[in-house]
Structures are given as structure tokens and as C-alpha cells.
Amino acid sequence: MxxxxxxxxxxxxxxxxxxxxxxxxxxxxxxxxxxxxxxxxxxxxxxxxxxxxxxxxxxxxxxxxxxxxxxxxxxxxxxxxxxxxxxxxxxxxxxxxxxxxxxxxxxxxxxxxxxxxxxxxxxxxxxxxxxxYRYHPMVREARARIAQGDLGVLLTLDCSYLQDWMLLPTDDDWRVRSATGGASRAFADIGSHLCDLIEFVIGERIRSLSARTRRVFDERAGQTVDTEDIVAILVETESGALGTLLISQMAAGRKNALTLELHGSLQSLRFEQERPEELWVGMRQESRVLLRDPATAAPDSARLQRVPAGHAMGYQDAFNGFIADVYAAIGGSRPTGLPTFEDGYRSAVLTEAVLASAATGGRWTEVAA
Known part of the structure; x- marks a missing residue:
């Protein structure tokens, strides 16, 4: 409901x-x-x-x-x-x-x-x-289109999450040390968002993966670093779709570039978090950019669109929609797509699978259900 x-x-x-x-x-x-x-x-x-x-x-x-x-x-x-x-x-x-x-x-x-x-x-x-990021209206639009079969059979994924805030050896933060940030940094910090968004939009889980990690600097601002800066992952989903994921906090010029590109047997879809008002729809005959518009959107997308088309919505709007759904759930409602502790657990499972695969040099690793 x-x-x-x-x-x-x-x-x-x-x-x-x-x-x-x-x-x-x-x-x-x-x-x-x-x-x-x-x-x-x-x-x-x-x-x-x-x-x-x-x-x-x-x-x-x-x-x-x-x-x-x-x-x-x-x-x-x-x-x-x-x-x-x-x-x-x-x-x-x-x-x-x-x-x-x-x-x-x-x-x-x-x-x-x-x-x-x-x-x-x-x-x-x-x-x-x-x-x-589930709360960007065009993410919900992509999800609805995939659920109704517009994409056809999912074949491949080309996804990434790129930032540059750790590009320099002088860039430092509590997240770079496992004692305060955990064993993973780049994947746990932003790769977790990417994988959650992938699984949410396509409606299926990542079944197995092969991961490699890289730590560019062993010290930052004179302090030892023991977490990764970059992660590259090959994934296979439950339906057999294959994909590549690149996660980096050292991609110069990229501030918060979370990108999903999904290729199906009928269409492709591309969403870029830095251009949240758009959804690219690719077909063999033509391609087009779909702009956010509550008048024509899928119901689950339209409910999150608090302003008319042409009035830009962004990150804080997405966060506002999330908190509103949490508060509605506290009141007894059951909002669609609310990320719960179950999703937080799923993220932890994926993080451990990534680290386990990287520790073996990229051996394919099954992700626990």
C-alpha cells in the first residue's frame, strides 16, 4: 500500500x-x-x-x-x-x-x-x-519502466560512482582509517549507494562478483591509510545480466557522479545523479531524453514530484522524500521503496563479498542471499 x-x-x-x-x-x-x-x-x-x-x-x-x-x-x-x-x-x-x-x-x-x-x-x-538516491523521481520512473517490461530482457549494466574529494595526498578524513570508518571506504561509502540503486531499479540482486581494489596513497596528511580509494567490480545478476561497476574517490572533476546505464533487449536507460531531472532512453531506431514531469510520470515517480516540471529538484529534495516516508511509516503507513535496516544489512553483505573477492585477487565470489 x-x-x-x-x-x-x-x-x-x-x-x-x-x-x-x-x-x-x-x-x-x-x-x-x-x-x-x-x-x-x-x-x-x-x-x-x-x-x-x-x-x-x-x-x-x-x-x-x-x-x-x-x-x-x-x-x-x-x-x-x-x-x-x-x-x-x-x-x-x-x-x-x-x-x-x-x-x-x-x-x-x-x-x-x-x-x-x-x-x-x-x-x-x-x-x-x-x-x-532511490528518491529521485527519475529513478522511480526508470524502475517503473523496467517493471512493466519496456527494457525487455536485461543484458548488461555499465554503472559507476565517481568523486574527487580524496584526489590529493593532503586530502584526509576520518573515513580513511578502518578504526573509525570500517574495513572498506570507497565501496562502503559510495559503492553501497550504487549497488543499492542498481538492485532497487532492476528488481533483482547481484548474484556474484569479481572485485579489485586500489589504495593510491599509504599515507594522507602524514597519517597511515588502510582503506581503499578505488574499486572495480564485475557483476552477474540473478537473471544472468553482466555488468561493470567503477567506484572511485579519486576521479578528478567528478563531484558526485553516480551513473546507471542499463541495456536491455528492447531499450537502454541511463540515469545520472548530477543530472537528476533527466532519463536517457536508448533504442535502435532513436534515442531521446525524458524530462521530469509529474503530469506524465509513473505514479511512484509522480508522488515524489513536489514542484511542476521545469522547477529543478535535487539531492535535498530526495532526502526530504526519504524522511517523509520514514515519518509516514512511523505513523503506520507503508510507503513504497522505503530503504530499511534490511537494505543496510544487504549492503554489509555486499561489502564483505567485495573485500573477500579483492583479497583473492579478484576471484569470483557468490553473494549471500
């Missing part, structure tokens, strides 16, 4: 945010757009919490994580902290009876991610992971 994304059924959703960086600001904006109220923020320190609360416009700054999780006036906890803290914080939030939105990766290993899936089910809580 698909319901209006703004219908929570519970009135105002009261939110708490753990963390105070860029993603916390994105979550804050989306929560307010969905009609939520940001009651509290907590970071690693009381002073950091006060600063974040001022920056985010929260009702109050909690002294620590425990105080926020124990607060009776918070319905949902947004976890926007470094990767290695996600599993423990999500577990504590669920144990406190909160609904949870946890930034990816849900956990730095599949075992912990599965434990969170099971706990959320036992607690009866809404538990979601922001695979927000």
Missing part, C-alpha cells in the same frame, strides 16, 4: 539527532520539511552538543548520548556519527524504544547489521537507512 508521504497519523514527529556535521544538517532540513520537530541534539561532548544545537536550531542540547536516548519526548533518533559507532548507537536507540534512522553503513560487518535487523523487528520499530 502506498500512502501520502506527509501522513504520519501521529501528529508531529519529535526527533533527536546524534552528530552535528554535514549529514546532521541534511537530516534536520528534511525532518522539518516532513513536519517534524527537532527536540534535541547530542555529540561527543557537552560543548559540541551546545554548538550543534545552536547550528541546527534544536530545542535543546543534551549532555550526552544516553540523555538523548532516554528522553521521553523523542520518537525517532537520527544517527549521523562516524561509521564505527553506528551499530552500537542503533542498538541502544532500539532498546530505548525509539524509531531509528541510521546513516550508512548500518554496521561495519554483516553480523552486527543482521542483529540490528532482528532487533528492530522484535521491537516493532521503524528502522531506516538513507539510500536516498
Amino acid at each position: 502506498t500512502t501520502d508521504v506527509t501522513d504520519t497519523g501521529l501528529g508531529t514527529i519529535r526527533a533527536g539527532i546524534l552528530g552535528g556535521g554535514f549529514m546532521a544538517r541534511v537530516h534536520r532540513t528534511a525532518a522539518r520539511d516532513a513536519g517534524g520537530e527537532l527536540r534535541a541534539v547530542a555529540t561527543r561532548s557537552a560543548s559540541g552538543s551546545r554548538h550543534a544545537a545552536d547550528e541546527l536550531g534544536a530545542g535543546r542540547a543534551e549532555t550526552d548520548v544516553a540523555a538523548l536516548l532516554d528522553a521521553a519526548d523523542i520518537d525517532v533518533v537520527h544517527i549521523c556519527t562516524p561509521n564505527a559507532t553506528h551499530a552500537d548507537l542503533a542498538l541502544r536507540a532500539l532498546d530505548a524504544g525509539k524509531h531509528v534512522i541510521c546513516e550508512k553503513p548500518l554496521a561495519t560487518n554483516a553480523e552486527d547489521a543482521k542483529r540490528l535487523v532482528d532487533l528492530a523487528a522484535r521491537r516493532g520499530r521503524v528502522a531506516a537507512v538513507p539510500f536516498v
